[in-house]
Amino acid sequence: MDTDIRDEIEHSFGDGPAHPPVEDQLAAGRRALRRRRGLVATAACAAIVALGASYAVAGSGARDDAGTHIANDPTGSASPTASPSDAGREDDVPLRYVDGKLQLRPGVVVHQRIENPYDYQPPKGSDALDLTWRGQRSWVLADHTGRGFGYSATVPSNGWASFAAWVADQVGAAVPGDDGWPETVRLDDRDEVVAAAGARIVQRTDEPRLGESFASPGTRTGAAVVTVDGDERSYFVVWRVVDGELDVITTPPRDVVGATFEELLTYARAQYASGEGLR
Amino acid sequence: MNRSARDAAFTEFVRARRTHLRRIAYAICGDWHRADDLVQTALVKLYVAWPRLDREGREEAYVRTIIVRADIDEHRRSWRRERAGLPEVERPAREELPAEERSALFDALQALPTMQRKVVVLRHWLGLSVEETAHELRISQGTVKSHSSRGLAALRETLAARD
Structure with a gap:
């Protein structure tokens, strides 16, 4: 019966009207990719301010957690090259790229790093970092392309269960609805x-x-x-x-x-x- | 993967699978324009995530999941816009369907409550298992079974009347 139902449904309607040109669908995908990268390049301050507010709402537990994590995090030593000089860096940004290599401000502690989440081809590149700088835990996305240096950051929040889940969502690799929390x-x-x-x-x-x-x-x-x-x-x-x-x-x-x-x-x-x- | 390779692979996938993908969307929503929108939304997300999904060979499953869940989310939003206090009732997603060629069975499928229809489409047309269907729709396996039973019974009545 199941096979019958399958066939009946299969033949119960046609293929519909003509498809839109595949070139249009490709162009829409390219535009989405550009928008996403553009957001990464321009949204840094807004993200920090807006999500900083929700961080405060989350209560003091979040701040305590961040502070403890800095001191005890065993992965803190995994930081990419730390530069002794701040020359050439933008204000209030904990990192930069020099000749395609990631450099961090002194004092930045990296808890976790995902290399090239955007899957760029050299000489372009990207990084996602879970880091602490000036006592502030942040999840950061950075990239360098032919159009320059892009950077965005957020305070870890309820919206994503983990840094990896946040990165997947930011780069468009997550299935909608998957927030990464364990099934309870x-x-x-x-x-x-x-x-x-x-x-x-x-x-x-x-x-x-x-x-x-x-x-x-x-x-x-x-x-x-x-x-x-x-x-x-x-x-x-x-x-x-x-x-x-x-x-x-x-x-x-x-x-x-x-x-x-x-x-x-x-x-x-x-x-x-x-x-x-x-x- | 450079841009031209990504574009070529994406285009090849879209050309090969878009008819099937749009039919899935149409079976769920009963409207070709809405189906086009759903597929377009899913393909845009697919393009952005293409390098990873292409490597893992999950392009089609990813698109299908987005189509099914996007439509679910649309229904959820509608529900949440309703004034509080209205009784929650199961009802077909659409009260009117465009006049076009389709069978009585398809009309019966569209007349099923939304979640029943999705279960029947995934489980009995696309051949997903109970477990896969439950995961795809984020409902329990028991709910899949009960929706499946009721949905199939309604479709069988239609087929019996036709024969």
């Missing part, structure tokens, strides 16, 4: 929200009362603190079931440390009441 809860065969494989729900409520900006009345919602096998951290998650689909919003583990479940719920309610939300 899932819908089971009875359509109930349960712990995902390898996860354990530590505390839970199915009445988080997050307000109508989160979900309309009657929508199934919930919140929980969840641990995941192989990961010592705890995650605070909230969810809603819309059209039979489970939508889970995960907050960074650092925000869970030291907070009670009720405090986390209060924070989440305030975030949704303000319209900002947790994502």
